[in-house]
Amino acid sequence: MTDLVKTFSKHVEVVGRKQGLAKVFNDVLRMGICSFHRVNIQSRLTEKDEANEALYVETIKPYTKEELTELAKALGVLQVNVLKNPYSDILGDYFTLHITRGQNGQFFTPDPVCEFMAAITHGDKDKKGARVFDPACGSGRMLLAAAKNSPDNFFFGADNDLTCARMATLNFFLNGLRGEVAWMNSLSNEWYGGWQVNVNGLGIVPIEKEQSYSWHNGALEQKENKPNGGEQFTLF
Helix, strand or coil, X not given: CCHHHXXXXXXXXXXXXXXXXXXXXXXXXXXXXXXXXXXXXXXXXXXXXXXXXXXXXXXXXXXXXXXHHHHHHHHHHHHHHHHHCCCCCHHHHHHHHHHHCCHHHCCCCCHHHHHHHHHHHCCCCCCCCCEEEECCCCCCHHHHHHHHHCCCCEEEEEECCHHHHHHHHHHHHHCCCEEEEEEEECCCCXXXXXEEECCCCCCEEEECHHHCCCCHHHCCCCHHHCCCCCCEEECC
């Protein structure tokens, strides 16, 4: 476990002893996604999205000022990690070590394997405009590895687990990936929710299925709904 993972863990667990670790971890993710909403960033906090603001207020309501300070510090650790270890996955590491502990088979692919798979699937570092898709993305680490290898593409991750979809969304934003994350069942095409990240400007925006470039009407193959006309790669 790296020092930054330990620091992140310390801030979350101080609050988690009282509120419950899984709840606190998910609330950190929601706080991050709400904080980095595109309206907040592009307006420099002079404008607000009402639905986003309501979700943020609902999320922080159960916590004391001291607890919120700890959660804000946890989010700060994530931002420091991007500067020191770009394209790494503190969230996924913490999730598997402290939240699921492998429950339901949720052990994420090790980073070296992710990097190897990204290299053999999409090894041309000069390629731009491709669509890179992971239908069971977990915390998004396979897509982070693909972006580390070739960042100027459009990335799409989907996962049936809401916590995983939130982790991937935050990882996309913090590491500068442009794309979408869907909370959905990739086998049945059931859509539950999603986010566009760094599309039409920096920031995160919640989307419905009809607004998704990559999964409009549940058909990834519908090229007219995809940004960029480049080649598509699927990572497993």
